[in-house]
Amino acid sequence: DTAVSQTPKYLVTQMGNDKSIKCEQNLGHDTMYWYKQDSKKFLKIMFSYNNKELIINETVPNRFSPKSPDKAHLNLHINSLELGDSAVYFCASSLGQRGTGELFFGEGSRLTVL
Amino acid sequence: GDSVTQMEGPVTLSEEAFLTINCTYTATGYPSLFWYVQYPGEGLQLLLKATKADDKGSNKGFEATYRKETTSFHLEKGSVQVSDSAVYFCALSPQASGSARQLTFGSGTQLTVLP
Numbered sequence: 513d514t515a516v517s518q519t520p521k522y523l524v525t526q527m528g529n530d531k532s533i534k535c536e537q538n539l540g541h542d543t544m545y546w547y548k549q550d551s552k553k554f555l556k557i558m559f560s561y562n563n564k565e566l567i568i569n570e571t572v573p574n575r576f577s578p579k580s581p582d583k584a585h586l587n588l589h590i591n592s593l594e595l596g597d598s599a600v601y602f603c604a605s606s607l608g609q610r611g612t613g614e615l616f617f618g619e620g621s622r623l624t625v626l
Numbered sequence: 627g628d629s630v631t632q633m634e635g636p637v638t639l640s641e642e643a644f645l646t647i648n649c650t651y652t653a654t655g656y657p658s659l660f661w662y663v664q665y666p667g668e669g670l671q672l673l674l675k676a677t678k679a680d681d682k683g684s685n686k687g688f689e690a691t692y693r694k695e696t697t698s699f700h701l702e703k704g705s706v707q708v709s710d711s712a713v714y715f716c717a718l719s720p721q722a723s724g725s726a727r728q729l730t731f732g733s734g735t736q737l738t739v740l741p
Contacts, residue, residue, distance in 0.1 A: 516669075545728070553664075553713050553734040560728060568728055602669055613658045613719020615729055617669035 515539050518603050518618035525593060526626055532589045533621045535603030543567075543608035544586035545615065546578060549600040561586055562608050593625045628653040632716045632732030639706055639739050647701040647735045649690075649716030657718040659683075659692050659699040660729070664713040673701075673714070706739045713737070 516537045523531055537544065545568070546558040560568035561580040575591045586603060600622045604615040633648040651657065658677045662670040674683030676692035676699065683690050688703045699716060716732040 553736070555670075555715065555731040555734070557728050604670075613729060614660065614672055614675060615670075617662075617671070619669040 516603055516605055516616050516618040518601075518621050520621060521619065522622050522624075524624045524626065527593055527595060529593050530589065530591045531593060531623070532587055533601055533603075533623075535586045535588075535618060537584055537603075537605040537616070539605055539616060541605035541607055541616070542583050543606045544580065544583070545604040545606070546586065546588050547602040547604060547617075549602060549620070551599070555602070559586075559588075590623075593623075595625050598623055598625045628657070628718060628720055628730045630716050630718055630730055630732035633735055634733070636736040636738060639737070641708055641739055641741050642705045643739075645701070645703040645706045645710075645737070647714055647716075647737070649699045649701065649732060651697050651699065651716075651718050653697075653718055653720060655721035656694075657720050659690070660717040660719070661688070661690055661699070661701050662715040662717060662731075664715065664734075666712070670715065706737070708739045708741050711737055711739045 518535045543562045545560045549555050558572050559578040564580045577589045580586045600620040602620045603618040606615050629652045631650050660675045661673040663673045664670045674685040676683040679694035681692045690699050690701045713734045713736050715734050717729045
């Protein structure tokens with residue numbers, strides 16, 4: 513059983529298109545995150561939701577819009593894709609305030625914008 | 627704000643060599659500290675953690691000790707294997723507060739172990 517699963521694993525698309533990445537966790541966690549990893553492996557947090565409520569919203573273009581239909585799901589929609597959006601996007605989850613801060617990561621979704 | 631400074635890579639070692647990857651941090655209070663490992667083509671996995679000063683985290687032969695006096699959490703392994711080749715990330719989570727406890731990651735250190 514995959515604890516944190518993301519789909520799709522790979523996306524290749526043209527500049528200007530819109531795409532979505534979905535994430536689901538079956539760990540019973542109440543907090544979910546999106547991280548972006550660039551080509552140099554640097555990880556940067558983008559968003560975090562706790563019980564469907566947005567709690568972290570870093571400086572990210574408003575072309576990126578997260579959505580959490582329930583606490584087990586966190587999706588990421590990207591409008592008007594740009595070359596610089598090419599990266600690996602990781603979903604993660606945690607117990608939030610009740611835990612030690614440990615994150616559980618999905619396998620990543622590699623986005624390539626041509 | 628919180629920050630993590632990690633030894634720059636890449637690091638290349640021969641099998642059975644001793645490994646140290648340095649990590650220092652800046653944070654207020656008593657953060658929790660983590661080492662994550664990312665194998666090629668995979669997501670990050672927790673390798674070990676320590677939640678208070680002088681705690682030693684250990685897993686798969688790797689160890690790291692939470693040193694508050696030097697604000698460090700260096701990763702060590704006595705004898706590396708080819709299968710340890712991966713990117714290693716040091717991270718901290720702030721002391722519990724009213725806000726979300728997001729992880730702050732270091733820049734990652736690529737380790738390659740040669741047979």
